[in-house]
Amino acid sequence: MTVKRLDNVGIVVHDLGAAIVFFTELGLVLEGRMPIDGEWAGRVTGLHGQRVEIAMMRTPDxxxxxxLSRFDAPAIVSDHRMAPVNALGYLRVMFAVEDIDGTLARLKGLGATVVDEVVDYAGIYRLCYIRGPEGILIGLAQQLGQQADREDPIAHSG
Structure with missing residues (x-):
């Protein structure tokens, strides 16, 4: 086996504080926030002379x-935040939630908007995409019925 686990997904934001508030309201826990700079960091990313502040957010499990990363240097070179769901490249992160309606109510107070609508998938899931802070695309999934009491069949399928 070559991969042991997925450690994290990176999201670049303009307002790190607002993004932390949003993801905290979603249910993630702030593990730490710190500046990253120095010659070693540029050798990893290819952005020599970078100055970035990061915040690591952990899911409750x-x-x-x-x-979350906010770059002070070098300047941001492109913006994919409002790309439609069929854009090439990394697009969104999906979170399993216990109560999609309650989650949406809390996040709407922080500016989140549903992309189109909340849908029922075969009585198994309620799903939606939302635009979060700065237009970041986020998926929400709530298991329904007896499926919610068992292991997630989609997450564990081959």
Whole structure:
């Protein structure tokens, strides 16, 4: 086996504080916030002279993390935040939630908007995409009925 686990997904934001508030309201826990710079960092990313502040957010189960990054240098070169769902490249992160309606109510107070609508998938899931802070695309999934009491069949399928 070559991969042991997925450690984190990185999201670059303009307003790190607002993104932390949003993901905290979603249910993630702030593990830490710190500046990253120095010659070693540029050798990893290819952005020599970078100055970035990161915040590591952890899911309540401890298995997933999001690394939020705000770059002070070099300047941002492109913006994919409002790309439609069929754009090439990394697009969104999906979170399993207990109560999609309650989650949406809390996040709407922080500016989140549903992309189109909440849908029922075969009585198994309620699903939607939302635009979060700065237009970041986020998926929400709530298992329904007896499926919610068992292991997630989609997450564990081959």
């Amino acid at each position: 401890g298995h997933g993390r999001i690394e």
